[in-house]
Amino acid sequence: MSRKKIALIGGGQIGGVLAQLAAMRQLGDVVMYDIVEDMPQGKTLDIAEASRIDGFDVSVKGTNDYKDIAGADIVIITAGLPRKPGMSRDDLLTTNAKIMKTVAENVKQYAPGSIVIIISNPLDAMVTLFKKVSGFDANRVMGQAGVLDSSRFATFIAWELGVSVKDVNAMVLGGHGDTMVPIVRYANVNGIPAMELLEKKYGDKAKAKEVMNQMVERTKMAGGEVVKLLKTGSAFYSPASAAIAMAEAILYDEKRVLPVCAYLNGEFGVNGYYVGVPAVLGSNGVEKVIEFELDNEEKALLDNSVKAVTNLIADMERLGF
């Protein structure tokens, strides 16, 4: 079996952690592309020089030439600019859509057999545009949001209940924005409903609900909480970990059930849009979207989130993409 190849488009904050994690877990040979001259070469040289210490023997290389991504099995995209002072949402959408269009054309040309995980914001729009420009089948183009948002939710529940986060299962669906939908009803600790444990802890249903609501709100705003503390950028360790978990599920054909920004064909009543839903990830990418019954409140929240996504896509189309 030949070694797998992972191409990273964008060698910024998240790209750097992706390269290090992919190397340390020996997922395959890593190529990091960025438009900034020398920077991806410098970052990957730094990572490669730790190989003796960390004990990995995959190759880690940086490049400014798309030719070097040829033959990639997985492409993870973080290319794009963050919002700068004075920049409107439309300005950012236009800038990043231009970048994503170029990225998609090059991935199509140089890595036509790859499976693509997109991280760049605004996520739901960037995934949609990549699929449109590349013409790749929907199962081979997905976005990362839910794995991270769910991990944040699980982390807050674990802290609140004083249990290991390894035993907490929690899922967040919907678009990657303030309208995301943490599914409280199914949040559990090794199968025991988290709400039941909160009620036991506080001996009061109303108080338990209030504490859960606080965790739901913190999850929705978790990206902003990190931005506020960092002041010069957004979260980068955890988004990289999330995308690596998705890449592993694909490379090792794990059939993991993860919340993924996936193309919907009528599932959850949505047709022709990318939305965060549980899906089976394996060697064919998004192999199956898993539908389940939502109660009325969850359904209303998901509809609201889908509306935010359709508005975003309409904005992008209005801007000519």
Ligand code: TXD
């Ligand atoms: O969960 C999620 N999906 C996210 C998404 C969580 C956190 C941050 N999220 C978004 O990821 C964030 O809003 C950004 O749109 C991306 C990447 O975040 P990162 O923190 O890595 O941004 P950087 O450090 O600014 O890196 C972006 C890199 C930088 O090195 C640029 O030189 C490069 O993108 N860039 C390009 N690469 C290739 N091709 C082109 N055209 C290009 N333009 C800029």
